[in-house]
Amino acid sequence: MLKIMIKRLFYEDKDLLSNVDLAVQPAERILIVGQTGQGKSSLLNTLNLMNQNYDGKILFEGKDLREYAPYELRSQICMVMQEPFLGEGTVRDILQEPFHFSANKHNQNPKREQQTLELFENFKLSASYLDKNTELLSGGEKQRIALIRILLLKPKILLLDEISSALDQKTSGIISDCIFKNYPGAVIAISHDPLWQERWQRSWKLENGKIIDSKEL
Amino acid sequence: MDINYLGLAFALLLLIFPILIFLHLKLKLIGQLFTSFGRMIIQLSLMGIWLEFLFTQKISWLTLFWMLIMISNAVFTLRGRLKFQRRILLPILATALGSTSIIIMPWILFMVIRPQPFFSPEYAIPIYGMVLGNSMNSLALALERFESGLSDNWRAYYTRLGLGANLWEAALPTFRKAMHASLLPQLLNIASMGVVSLPGMMTGQILGGSSPLVAIKYQMMIMTAIFSGVCLTDYLGIRFYLSKRFDKYNLPLKEYK
Numbered sequence: 001m002l003k004i005m006i007k008r009l010f011y012e013d014k015d016l017l018s019n020v021d022l023a024v025q026p027a028e029r030i031l032i033v034g035q036t037g038q039g040k041s042s043l044l045n046t047l048n049l050m051n052q053n054y055d056g057k058i059l060f061e062g063k064d065l066r067e068y069a070p071y072e073l074r075s076q077i078c079m080v081m082q083e084p085f086l087g088e089g090t091v092r093d094i095l096q097e098p099f100h101f102s103a104n105k106h107n108q109n110p111k112r113e114q115q116t117l118e119l120f121e122n123f124k125l126s127a128s129y130l131d132k133n134t135e136l137l138s139g140g141e142k143q144r145i146a147l148i149r150i151l152l153l154k155p156k157i158l159l160l161d162e163i164s165s166a167l168d169q170k171t172s173g174i175i176s177d178c179i180f181k182n183y184p185g186a187v188i189a190i191s192h193d194p195l196w197q198e199r200w201q202r203s204w205k206l207e208n209g210k211i212i213d214s215k216e217l
Numbered sequence: 218m219d220i221n222y223l224g225l226a227f228a229l230l231l232l233i234f235p236i237l238i239f240l241h242l243k244l245k246l247i248g249q250l251f252t253s254f255g256r257m258i259i260q261l262s263l264m265g266i267w268l269e270f271l272f273t274q275k276i277s278w279l280t281l282f283w284m285l286i287m288i289s290n291a292v293f294t295l296r297g298r299l300k301f302q303r304r305i306l307l308p309i310l311a312t313a314l315g316s317t318s319i320i321i322m323p324w325i326l327f328m329v330i331r332p333q334p335f336f337s338p339e340y341a342i343p344i345y346g347m348v349l350g351n352s353m354n355s356l357a358l359a360l361e362r363f364e365s366g367l368s369d370n371w372r373a374y375y376t377r378l379g380l381g382a383n384l385w386e387a388a389l390p391t392f393r394k395a396m397h398a399s400l401l402p403q404l405l406n407i408a409s410m411g412v413v414s415l416p417g418m419m420t421g422q423i424l425g426g427s428s429p430l431v432a433i434k435y436q437m438m439i440m441t442a443i444f445s446g447v448c449l450t451d452y453l454g455i456r457f458y459l460s461k462r463f464d465k466y467n468l469p470l471k472e473y474k
Contacts, residue, residue, distance in 0.1 A: 048379065049466045070466050075381030085376040087390075103381035153380065 001026050006056035032190045034206030040190045048077045075103035078155040082162045084146030086134040095149050119148045122178045140171040160189035277336035291353045301364050305461045313454035321446045351443045352450040355399050359451040363395035384467045399451050
């Protein structure tokens, strides 16, 4: 599904990773681990065209990422960031916003309202949150809403950049559970949470400019 | 009625009040006051002599040439004022102000005033000066708001991109806010016209001997031309800026000073 063949990943003058050769299958759960400054976020950002500082090729469904229209690719490989940005208005408004983007207009689903409510239930949020203003949400609630917004888009690959770092153990556990149970696509996540590290089947450990893939150990 | 030079000198003598206030408060603005008024006197005198020549000669190519000088001056002044992405600004500012000029000026001259000849400098130049001056100031504000709206909140922009937005969709909320910030003061100013103050152009015309009824028609025309020009310039300026500010992956280009 995704084939990463990066000869060199860099940030300004500094080389971060070299000779990366990895493949991701549908529905796989992969955790990226490693110390700060090893290039975890830089690597994750290459996968949805947010970082171009690399030499090499990344193929998604057989086609080089750079040949996709950026919006077309990003509607299929979506990312949730450490500090999510929701936007202004009610939760309902911001959940609908991505469906106004031209890349997602084809993604119309008559059961969306029902799926939204199911996701709210799974993420342990009551339906009354739909009419809440986003400014009134806590950090953990914002993060869960940001995930629900992405899951409703049904992307093929989900990229998570340290989304649990500012959350308490309980919320982090809820999120981890929900992603495992409910999301059918592949997930590539950066996380320092031991709970996540125990559970994730496969890991890419970044160390001294190389990636150690647990699948090959 | 003309003002004679003695009268003008008495007008300048009014500066005695600000000078006394500055001295009393030990406000260090006296130097700036002399510089500002000195520059104003020299610049306006030269402009008066030049426009007198232009208006009596009525040469259309010279009028057009002067309008080109005016827009070049506006573009370089604006570029000097904006402190970001300077390397890409020049063509953006020139195209935005140029496009507005090409739309608004023929409209006003050919359809509204219809002077003989069409390029009569006494109409074209003052009207162009007002449209251009206002468009320039408004574009500076709109671009500053747009750039700061983006750079103060890249997270919002990247989040929208990450949800499948294209460049236009990701930048649209910031675009709207910049346009709003730039256009609302203009609309409020238009709404207060005739109630709070008599506009400068209308006052000038009345003092110059025109009937107030003629003066209000000119004022309505110029306010419409200015607002339409400002709105077009802001819109085109931000659109051109948007197309140059990002690479083909919709990622922001590095800051060019």
